[in-house]
Amino acid sequence: MAAARLYLVVVMVVSAIISNPVSADPDMLQDVCVADPTSGVKMNGFACKASFNASDFFFDGLANPGLTNNTMGSKVTAANVEKIPGLNTLGVSLSRIDYAPGGLNPPHTHPRATEMVYVLYGELDVGFITTANVLVSKSIKKGETFVFPRGLVHFQKNNGKDPAAVIAGFNSQLPGTQAIAATLFTASPTVPDNVLTIAFQIDTEEVEKIKSNLAPKS
Ligand SMILES: *[C@@H]1O[C@H](CO)[C@@H](O)[C@H](O)[C@H]1NC(C)=O
Ligand SMILES: *[C@@H]1O[C@H](CO)[C@@H](O)[C@H](O)[C@H]1NC(C)=O
Numbered sequence: 001m002a003a004a005r006l007y008l009v010v011v012m013v014v015s016a017i018i019s020n021p022v023s024a025d026p027d028m029l030q031d032v033c034v035a036d037p038t039s040g041v042k043m044n045g046f047a048c049k050a051s052f053n054a055s056d057f058f059f060d061g062l063a064n065p066g067l068t069n070n071t072m073g074s075k076v077t078a079a080n081v082e083k084i085p086g087l088n089t090l091g092v093s094l095s096r097i098d099y100a101p102g103g104l105n106p107p108h109t110h111p112r113a114t115e116m117v118y119v120l121y122g123e124l125d126v127g128f129i130t131t132a133n134v135l136v137s138k139s140i141k142k143g144e145t146f147v148f149p150r151g152l153v154h155f156q157k158n159n160g161k162d163p164a165a166v167i168a169g170f171n172s173q174l175p176g177t178q179a180i181a182a183t184l185f186t187a188s189p190t191v192p193d194n195v196l197t198i199a200f201q202i203d204t205e206e207v208e209k210i211k212s213n214l215a216p217k218s
Pocket of ligand 2: 067
């Protein structure tokens, strides 16, 4: 009986660890592990600094709107482990996203996190696309929230006349971002033209045009 009960507990613990239902990042094993980005130690996340203080847990970079005078008319300001070393191993981070009227945060994915946005002001048309190729979309405004499940392609568009801004929460210290168009057309080294011509059913001239349009402006 005792052995059977022990076996059951072991199975439950192991399946809890394997399924890790709470966090996209691995669970922490200590109070804090403030990131030491200068450490040469290679591991999942960052090595811990020997000493730390409050400034390792602080960031004022989301206080003001980011500049949206760029091609997309939007700006993502991240508050992740690269800006806040104290986030290392904690499995959360934020961003602020600002949108000019007409601005677009172009279709992208976060391989390591689900995202939840809270609208600070303005109105946005937002959506994600499931692996069954269904678009799930909605218009959201000040005070409202919307969720983009981990890994799914999503976007936000400001179709309003006024600027808009959101705070985005992530269940990862470093969600990672792959913007679909930029990933395919501005990778270095470049993705071969004959991959893109077939994938998008367009000719080489069109591929070159998109590559040049999306090339980072200096
Ligand atoms: C934290 O320590 C750094 C040096 O490691 C120092 O520059 C900074 O002023 C300290 N900040 C606080 C809030 O004590
Ligand atoms: C955007 O605006 C800022 C501040 O007004 C300016 O310094 C910057 O050069 C502008 N950038 C572009 C790409 O126009």
